[in-house]
Amino acid sequence: MSVPKLEQLSQSVVQGPSLATGAIPTRDWMDIPVKFKSGNYAYVAKKDKVEYLNSQSGLSFPNAREWSPEEDDWKLPDDWKDIILKGLAERLEKFRSLKIFMDCCVRCGACADKCHFFLGTGDPKNMPVLRAELLRSVYRNEFTLGGRILGRMAGAREMTVGVLKEWFMYSYQCTECRRCSIFCPYGIDTAEVTMMIRELLHLVGIGINWVLEPVSNSNRTGNHMGLQPHTFKDNVEFLVEDVESLTGVKPNISFNRKGAEILFITPSADVFAEPGLYTAMGYLLLFEAIGLDYTWSTYASEGGNFGLFTNNETMKKLNAKMYAEAERLGVKYILGGECGHMWRVVHQYMETMNGPADFLEKPVSPITGTVFENAASSKMVHISEFTADLIKHGKLKFDKSRNSHVKATFHDSCNPARAMGLIEEPRYILDHVVDWVEMPENTIREQTFCCGSGTGLNTDEIMDLRMRAGLPRANAVKYVHEKHGVNMLSCVCAIDRATLTSLNDYWTPGVGVCGVTELVANAIVQEGETRGELEEGLRTMVF
Amino acid sequence: MDLSEAFRFHGDKIVNRWVEYLLSTYKSSGFFIKEKDKFANPVGGNFREGLQKLFLLLTKGADPKEFHAPLEQIIAIRAVQEFTPGQALAPLNGVKHIVREAFTADKERKHLISELYDFEFSVDLAVIAAFDIYMQYRERLYEVRIAEIRSGNHILTDSKCPSRLLGKEDKTIIKTVNSI
Numbered sequence: 001m002s003v004p005k006l007e008q009l010s011q012s013v014v015q016g017p018s019l020a021t022g023a024i025p026t027r028d029w030m031d032i033p034v035k036f037k038s039g040n041y042a043y044v045a046k047k048d049k050v051e052y053l054n055s056q057s058g059l060s061f062p063n064a065r066e067w068s069p070e071e072d073d074w075k076l077p078d079d080w081k082d083i084i085l086k087g088l089a090e091r092l093e094k095f096r097s098l099k100i101f102m103d104c105c106v107r108c109g110a111c112a113d114k115c116h117f118f119l120g121t122g123d124p125k126n127m128p129v130l131r132a133e134l135l136r137s138v139y140r141n142e143f144t145l146g147g148r149i150l151g152r153m154a155g156a157r158e159m160t161v162g163v164l165k166e167w168f169m170y171s172y173q174c175t176e177c178r179r180c181s182i183f184c185p186y187g188i189d190t191a192e193v194t195m196m197i198r199e200l201l202h203l204v205g206i207g208i209n210w211v212l213e214p215v216s217n218s219n220r221t222g223n224h225m226g227l228q229p230h231t232f233k234d235n236v237e238f239l240v241e242d243v244e245s246l247t248g249v250k251p252n253i254s255f256n257r258k259g260a261e262i263l264f265i266t267p268s269a270d271v272f273a274e275p276g277l278y279t280a281m282g283y284l285l286l287f288e289a290i291g292l293d294y295t296w297s298t299y300a301s302e303g304g305n306f307g308l309f310t311n312n313e314t315m316k317k318l319n320a321k322m323y324a325e326a327e328r329l330g331v332k333y334i335l336g337g338e339c340g341h342m343w344r345v346v347h348q349y350m351e352t353m354n355g356p357a358d359f360l361e362k363p364v365s366p367i368t369g370t371v372f373e374n375a376a377s378s379k380m381v382h383i384s385e386f387t388a389d390l391i392k393h394g395k396l397k398f399d400k401s402r403n404s405h406v407k408a409t410f411h412d413s414c415n416p417a418r419a420m421g422l423i424e425e426p427r428y429i430l431d432h433v434v435d436w437v438e439m440p441e442n443t444i445r446e447q448t449f450c451c452g453s454g455t456g457l458n459t460d461e462i463m464d465l466r467m468r469a470g471l472p473r474a475n476a477v478k479y480v481h482e483k484h485g486v487n488m489l490s491c492v493c494a495i496d497r498a499t500l501t502s503l504n505d506y507w508t509p510g511v512g513v514c515g516v517t518e519l520v521a522n523a524i525v526q527e528g529e530t531r532g533e534l535e536e537g538l539r540t541m542v543f
Numbered sequence: 544m545d546l547s548e549a550f551r552f553h554g555d556k557i558v559n560r561w562v563e564y565l566l567s568t569y570k571s572s573g574f575f576i577k578e579k580d581k582f583a584n585p586v587g588g589n590f591r592e593g594l595q596k597l598f599l600l601l602t603k604g605a606d607p608k609e610f611h612a613p614l615e616q617i618i619a620i621r622a623v624q625e626f627t628p629g630q631a632l633a634p635l636n637g638v639k640h641i642v643r644e645a646f647t648a649d650k651e652r653k654h655l656i657s658e659l660y661d662f663e664f665s666v667d668l669a670v671i672a673a674f675d676i677y678m679q680y681r682e683r684l685y686e687v688r689i690a691e692i693r694s695g696n697h698i699l700t701d702s703k704c705p706s707r708l709l710g711k712e713d714k715t716i717i718k719t720v721n722s723i
Contacts, residue, residue: 005640006564006637006640006641006644009633009634009636009637009640040625112574113574113578113583113584118571119584119585119586120585120586120624121624121625122569122570122571122572122575122586122624123570123571124570124571127571273694274694440582442580442582442583443582460688460691460692463684463687463688463691464623464624464625464684467623467684467687468620468623468624471585471586471620471623472582472585475581475582475585475588475589476582479581479582498691498694501691501694502687502688502690502691505683505686505687505690506619506623506680506683506684506687507619509683
């Protein structure tokens with residue numbers, strides 16, 4: 001009696017063949033179409049933003065229009081298929097990596113269960129191997145002999161509108177975090193496959209607003225927020241005032257100062273939104289403590305580069321701005337703040353796109369004399385490397401008890417950890433400034449789990465999706481929260497600071513998010529300070 | 544041979560079946576069932592842990608308040624996945640059938656089926672609690688969304704540049720003044 005009832009219960013809770021109650025799926029993945037509904041996709045780019053970008057030199061964003069993924073008709077150009085296939089052919093020619101990634105996958109499945117989107121959704125198309133197959137199947141059909149002859153038997157398929165829609169769905173359910181790539185025995189960078197799919201989609205006018213509007217703002221004013229120079233300057237000056245009222249120390253700052261030794265660039269979110277603001281206050285205090293000769297720029301006022309999430313031309317253009325400004329100001333090198341993907345662009349693509357930056361010098365710490373050989377090519381030093389070096393040489397004085405309100409853990413932000421190998425430096429810093437514990441081994445360092453909302457997915461209309469994608473990260477945070485009483489998740493990425501805040505609010509309320517430099521500045525002891533008991537460090541409200 | 548002995552005897556098997564049944568609602572459930580590391584497999588790991596705890600509570604007729612912690616471990620996840628509320632919660636009910644199935648197949652314990660009323664009533668209470676928890680998490684999700692909008696993140700995309708807006712207002716004011 002009970003067994004048939006159980007089956008009936010299954011039937012009542014399962015709609016459609018895809019949720020197959022443990023049975024073998026009745027249809028091949030190629031035959032399961034995507035379905036767009038409110039909440040499972042990010043809003044598409046606004047027409048005026050696409051038009052604006054398309055009018056800019058060096059950029060091409062055709063087919064600006066009003067459209068909705070929920071409609072059958074996506075208002076594609078008549079020759080959309082030719083455009084896509086030609087675009088793919090061009091990219092196969094231009095990017096050797098893409099050609100290799102298309103050819104060399106043996107479908108071993110090592111990556112399959114490493115993706116936070118797969119772990120949070122259980123959707124097989126979120127297995128990195130299958131996400132790449134979405135493109136690879138078309139590649140086989142058009143560019144390989146086996147695919148042409150054997151068709152579906154060789155895993156090849158025709159490029160159709162349905163395939164295009166599938167590309168849109170799943171290339172925006174990937175945060176290009178590259179966790180899968182470290183498990184791939186062939187080193188396939190599946191993030192680059194996602195990047196290529198997104199590039200191809202832009203050729204026919206398919207993109208999301210949360211990526212293209214920041215891109216257009218950055219192109220126009222130099223930062224994601226669209227802040228103009230005076231507003232950016234005002235914001236930093238507000239932070240100077242806050243630092244002064246908290247500590248009695250008034251940091252000296254300058255903007256666009258020619259002849260400064262160092263240009264400092266950080267994500268604009270740090271100077272305008274909580275909790276990044278406290279990290280920016282941290283930079284100000286730290287630089288003041290060591291008397292650094294540096295300048296902010298109101299033009300290179302953004303470290304983030306949403307071009308990385310768009311296409312290589314846009315990435316190149318937005319990255320070039322930072323180096324152009326460094327050259328214009330005549331600084332020796334660039335010091336970069338706590339940003340995630342900026343470092344991926346700088347470390348992996350800058351040299352090819354805009355290098356060599358031979359108008360800058362090999363970075364040397366003016367305080368310790370340390371030569372940053374690792375940054376000899378990019379001419380850009382990470383704030384954590386810089387700070388760790390200061391600590392190593394005893395140039396900073398700390399009172400760890402000033403962070404006694406914090407029990408921290410450290411989230412390795414994907415790009416610094418996997419794209420530039422910044423693993424030990426933040427930990428070395430934390431050891432000196434705060435009481436902290438690690439999360440479980442398979443969720444940190446190179447194996448770190450993404451916040452679930454990177455690559456421009458940090459938008460509120462897909463909150464459910466973001467929460468399930470962030471589950472593997474949150475699950476580990478919850479564990480240390482319950483086991484060790486962790487109340488602060490520190491990280492070195494501005495997107496993390498925004499997205500992990502929402503993630504914690506859902507999964508582990510009571511755990512805050514901060515930048516590592518905020519914790520540094522909380523603990524720093526410097527001359528001339530008149531700070532009282534700051535019970536919450538730089539977050540203390542002073543009236 | 545009493546009911547509690549029967550639950551102990553079949554406990555692991557029942558929980559395993561229950562976990563697999565719950566996980567079978569995912570398109571690709573093989574990995575979720577197989578991988579036992581909670582951090583490599585947060586969905587499977589949390590469901591297993593949650594159902595193990597819940598089963599013990601259900602069989603000993605615990606206070607329904609105690610159901611909350613293990614239920615949250617499961618429902619918080621189901622609430623943000625692509626299920627209808629019914630789909631999200633119904634597998635909890637499955638344990639009634641799984642228990643009957645296990646007892647039916649066991650000649651020595653088959654007679655205990657008639658004594659399952661209290662256990663099944665506890666399951667009903669757990670499902671009712673699960674509805675409350677489901678709603679609690681959906682509400683939390685909306686609050687998170689509102690908090691994010693208020694935090695200023697939306698300025699990235701949903702607002703015009705403040706200084707540019709000011710320019711427009713200035714122009715309107717100038718226009719108004721001129722017309723007076």
